[in-house]
Amino acid sequence: GAVVSQHPSWVICKSGTSVKIECRSLDFQATTMFWYRQFPKQSLMLMATSNEGSKATYEQGVEKDKFLINHASLTLSTLTVTSAHPEDSSFYICSARGDRGLGYGYTFGSGTRLTVV
Amino acid sequence: AQTVTQSQPEMSVQEAETVTLSCTYDTSESDYYLFWYKQPPSRQMILVIRQEAYKQQNATENRFSVNFQKAAKSFSLKISDSQLGDAAMYFCAYKPTGTASKLTFGTGTRLQVTL
Numbered sequence: 001g002a003v004v005s006q007h008p009s010w011v012i013c014k015s016g017t018s019v020k021i022e023c024r025s026l027d028f029q030a031t032t033m034f035w036y037r038q039f040p041k042q043s044l045m046l047m048a049t050s051n052e053g054s055k056a057t058y059e060q061g062v063e064k065d066k067f068l069i070n071h072a073s074l075t076l077s078t079l080t081v082t083s084a085h086p087e088d089s090s091f092y093i094c095s096a097r098g099d100r101g102l103g104y105g106y107t108f109g110s111g112t113r114l115t116v117v
Numbered sequence: 118a119q120t121v122t123q124s125q126p127e128m129s130v131q132e133a134e135t136v137t138l139s140c141t142y143d144t145s146e147s148d149y150y151l152f153w154y155k156q157p158p159s160r161q162m163i164l165v166i167r168q169e170a171y172k173q174q175n176a177t178e179n180r181f182s183v184n185f186q187k188a189a190k191s192f193s194l195k196i197s198d199s200q201l202g203d204a205a206m207y208f209c210a211y212k213p214t215g216t217a218s219k220l221t222f223g224t225g226t227r228l229q230v231t232l
Contacts, residue, residue: 034219038160043208043222091160095220106220108154108162 003027004096006109013084013116021079021112023094029074030096034106035067038091050077084116119144121211123223130199131231137184138194138226140209146170150212151185151192152220157205165207168192196228204230 003026013019023033031052036044048069049057056069066088068080077096081088091113095106120143130136142151153165168176168185176183180200184193196203209223 041227043224044162046219049219093160093162095162107164111160 002107004030004094004107004109006094006112008112009110010113011115013114015085015116016083018080018082019084019114021081021092021094021114023077023079023096023109025075025096025107028096030077031074033071033077033094033096035069035077035079036093036095038093038111040091044093047079052077081114084114086116089114089116119146119211119213119221121209121221121223123209123226125226126224127227127229129229129231130196130203132199132201134199135195135197136199136228138196138207138209138228140192140194140223142190142192142209142211142221142223144190144211144213146213148214150214151183152210152212153181153183153192153194154208154210154222155203155205156208156225157202162208166194199230201230201232204228 005024005026007022033050035047037047038044046059047062050069050071052071052074058064066082071077091111093111094109097106122141149170151168155163155165166176166178166181168183175185180197182195206225206227208225210220212220
């Protein structure tokens, strides 16, 4: 149980276009999902916390208007990178809390590699 | 604010040997959770082991065990009988006990396993 599906696994887009990344909890309901960004050989940097039915909470320094997060249902959260530029190229990972209890950490999606050309 | 420190950027171990990865953290909370995650080249984050702070007993999962020293705020991971498949980045993480509290990650330790 506690599977998180993230799609697409990789995407290449042109500078100035928008890209949407989906994160789905397949076998449990996730009221809260988290979006991370990871640069090569670095740790995960939390971008925002996504709450079902309400606005996302963004970490300091993360542009809300560039990284739009929508969590319209208990099983789906989306991250849209708007007007993408080469500096937005990165690895994006989502995670959700499983339903096995607070102490079981979070289940992660397989990540999305975004390349902006 | 909570911080998690992994002081070993890289470690190497021979196959079948034992290696210990270090992690220290800083918190003013008395109850929390600690985790070790593995990130192989596929970049999928995999939970290796977890520890509840209120439990004195060290967690064990097959070849993986932890040495949890609450007073010292230390949470090291021991991998016994290392296998080639253990080669990966390992991240230590801290989580408060709140319902939807976020994970704080360390900077990671890259583990190489040699023949």
